Amino acid sequence: MPNLGAFHPQVVHFVVASLFLGLPVYWLGFLRRPAFLRPMASVLLLVGTLAAFVAVKSGTDAHGPAERLPDTRDAVVEHEELGEHTRNIFAGVLLVELAALALAWRAGKVEAPAMRRAATGLRVVVGVAWAAGVGFVYETAEHGGRLVYEYAGGVGYRTGDTEDIGRLLRAGLYAQSRLDREAGRTEEAARLVSEMAARHPESTEVQLLLVESLILDRQDGRAALDALAALHVPEDNPRMLLRKHTSAFDAYLLLQLPDSAAMALDAVPEQYRESRTVTDRRAKLGG
Numbered sequence: 001m002p003n004l005g006a007f008h009p010q011v012v013h014f015v016v017a018s019l020f021l022g023l024p025v026y027w028l029g030f031l032r033r034p035a036f037l038r039p040m041a042s043v044l045l046l047v048g049t050l051a052a053f054v055a056v057k058s059g060t061d062a063h064g065p066a067e068r069l070p071d072t073r074d075a076v077v078e079h080e081e082l083g084e085h086t087r088n089i090f091a092g093v094l095l096v097e098l099a100a101l102a103l104a105w106r107a108g109k110v111e112a113p114a115m116r117r118a119a120t121g122l123r124v125v126v127g128v129a130w131a132a133g134v135g136f137v138y139e140t141a142e143h144g145g146r147l148v149y150e151y152a153g154g155v156g157y158r159t160g161d162t163e164d165i166g167r168l169l170r171a172g173l174y175a176q177s178r179l180d181r182e183a184g185r186t187e188e189a190a191r192l193v194s195e196m197a198a199r200h201p202e203s204t205e206v207q208l209l210l211v212e213s214l215i216l217d218r219q220d221g222r223a224a225l226d227a228l229a230a231l232h233v234p235e236d237n238p239r240m241l242l243r244k245h246t247s248a249f250d251a252y253l254l255l256q257l258p259d260s261a262a263m264a265l266d267a268v269p270e271q272y273r274e275s276r277t278v279t280d281r282r283a284k285l286g287g
Helices: 005-031 037-068 073-110 113-151 162-182 186-199 204-216 221-229 238-254 258-266 276-284
Strands: none
Touching (some): 005 037, 037 073, 073 113, 162 186, 162 204, 204 238, 221 238, 238 258, 238 276, 258 276
């Protein structure tokens, strides 16, 4: 069979949406009005169950890179096991639903009230088992989300594209540098931002982060100004120009050059001159 790992994020949404939506529709179908509710619920159960089989297959195909990350194997295995339990539960629920549909169809053909009551009883079993199965769907999805958002399982390297992996590393360096700065570990923050800037010399935004780090973490206004002088920001990117000129302001103020700092604010694009970012800095100059 083909490797379906790259499709796992798409497939699992069909499982969650179909089975969560189908449950209330199924129970409302007992009212028999409107008539489309029962067949709609059966179709949602079929789609969700088939998607669960594909989700397990695609998850198994995708688990390798995530499981090789440090300290993630237990989380990956737990998610896989929950997915398999969910698949098996709904495979059983679907079989009982098919039996109920067959009984109901047969009862309509031969006018057998006892058979019709048996079909209704099976449908009640399906509704109860479906409700229990939805609990497993939730737990499986919750563990999958935890694997992605808490362990970065699959983020950035799912496709194997080196650019995606670079984005993952950049995001980690950025987030950790912010945490280090907030905790007072400015030397560590500066080191991480420098690593990010060295890996992404083409990124204007990353280079501006380096300038900000030189000001905030190293308190080196001169180095910040040198970095800004070497940085080209397109004139048609006012947001980046705002960051460039406010960083220049911060660097000049750090060097105790208020006149130069004021000139940096004067160069801010016109649409930002009354923004909070600029007015707060202007207040530092006394006006």
